Structures are given as C-alpha cells and as structure tokens.
Amino acid sequence: MKSKTPFSINLKLILLCFFFLLLLIFITRSSFSSSQQSISETYLSNSTSPIQDPKSTTPCPSLPLTQTCTKTPPSLANALIHYATTNITPQQTFKEISVSARILAKKSPCNFLVFGLGHDSLMWTSLNHGGRTVFLEEDKSWIEEIQQRLPTLESYHVVYDTKVHQADQLIQIGMGEDCKVVSDPRFSKCQLSLKGFPNEVYDMEWDLIMVDAPTGYHDDAPGRMSAIYTAGLMARNREEGETDVFVHDVDRVVEDKFSKTFLCEGYLSEQEGRIRHFTIPSHRTRLGRPFCP
DSSP states (O other): OOOOSOOOHHHHHHHHHHHHHHHHHHHHHHHHHHHHHHHHHHHHHTTTSOOOOGGGSOOGGGSOOOGGGSOOOHHHHHHHHHHHSOSOOOSSOHHHHHHHHHHHHHHOSOEEEEEOOSTTHHHHHHHTTTSEEEEEESOHHHHHHHHHHOTTOEEEEOOOOOOGGGHHHHHHHTTSGGGGSOOOGGGOOOTTSOOOSOHHHHHSOOSEEEEOOSOOSSTTSOOSHHHHHHHHHHHHHSSSSEEEEEEEOTTSHHHHHHHIIIIIGGGEEEEETTEEEEEEEOSSSSTTOOSOO
C-alpha cells in the first residue's frame, strides 16, 4: 500500500477535484435541508399569513444549531489540506479508487477494515466520514511515521509469518477441509487464518474490507495469501448481510490466484485495472452454503 515515490500531478489534481466535489455536495445538501426546514417552520407558525420576505428571515447561525449549520467534517477538511500540500498521491488510479468509493457512498458511515497503511489512508477515512476505518500495518516504524503526520488515523501493528515463495504450498493447504469451515478466524484450524490481530478486529462485523497489504512484490515478502483468506473468512462469518471485499494488485500471481480461489469467482462483482471487488454473503444465515458458489 505504501509508496514513497511521487506520482503524476494529474492524479493529484483529480483527487483534489474529487474531494472538492464531495465538499460541494455536502454544502449543497446542507443548504437545501436548511431552506426546507426554514420554510416548513414559517408555514406552520404562520399558516394564516403570507410567507415572510426572505430578506427579513433570521440567518442560519442564529437558528438552533443543527448538522445543517456545522462546519466541514474534520476528516474531509484534513484530507483536503493533506493532499493539497503533498507531492505524494495514492497508489491506486482514479478509476480503481472509484470502485471502492461507489460502495462507500452507498454504505457509509460503516465499518471499513484496510490491510495496509499508506498515503491513501486519510482518503479512505474521509470517504467513510462518521464510520470506523481501521488500518492493519506490518511495518511498525511506518506506523509511527504516519501517526506523527496523521494522528487521527486508527492503526494497529500486525505480524505475518508467511513468505511469497510459500504461495504454492499454502494454496494447496487452503484447499483442505479445515480451510472450508466458516468460523471466527481466531478459532479456525486453517493454517492460512490470521489469529494475531487485536480482539476488536475480530469482534467487529466489517462492511468493507480492503486488502492492499502486506508487501508482496518479492519472494521473501510476507505476501497477501493469509490476508486474502482471512478477509473472506471474516466476510462469511458475519451474522447476516454481506461484505464488500477489495483486493489490489491482482496483476500479480499471488493476488490473482488467492482472490479467485478464496474469495471465489462466483462472488466477483467487478474488476477495474488492478483491483477486484467481491461481494460475499454471510454463510451463517444459510447452513450448508458451499464455500464458493
């Protein structure tokens, strides 16, 4: 997820425009809601009198304080400032980001779990304004660096005990019966299941999960084998409903094979560039549901 190489200025401008559009929508909706409330109250209290001249009405600040008269959400304001003053932009392209952003627009505020902490983290938190966005990161020093600049982000250090060169062996292990049993990852007998996260990560039902970490571009890197499997297990183990799971870098062999195998091609909703979107239903609401449709 993290990348310390500056990206194209075009992507930066697109992202800034995207955030300003969100701000414009927020202000427009607030103004519309405020005007509706003002007209309704005037009509109800003066039902036998003509509506007052708009110039004589009391301005918004003196009305009882409601959400329609509040400032720009802090998460959105921080994101605008951050991306306007940095030369580093997120790794995902605009089209790739838009896949997740569309789902967040429908579901937020919601619970959003992200494998990886990077330059796009503040963006995800802002797009999930009012919800809970949690980041899981393998590099402790990177967490400390990001927290110094962005202290409002909620992140946890996690450890992975796999290597990319073990992928072929792990995918065979994942085909075993123990790995097809849906349960809390902490109690799964599958070797691919990650059991070392903070308890609150397991106790929460996540509406969206983004797998964009750990590092997976060389043989001795941890790879995303267990992260992909565990994301799918969490989705299946929720009490009801469905979870939207996104996997980035599917142009690589591990991400391609493991996402198709453990998130299932039958649950694939969309692919744009290097990102895949899977919609995985709860397996607890219907006993006997196969691991993959």
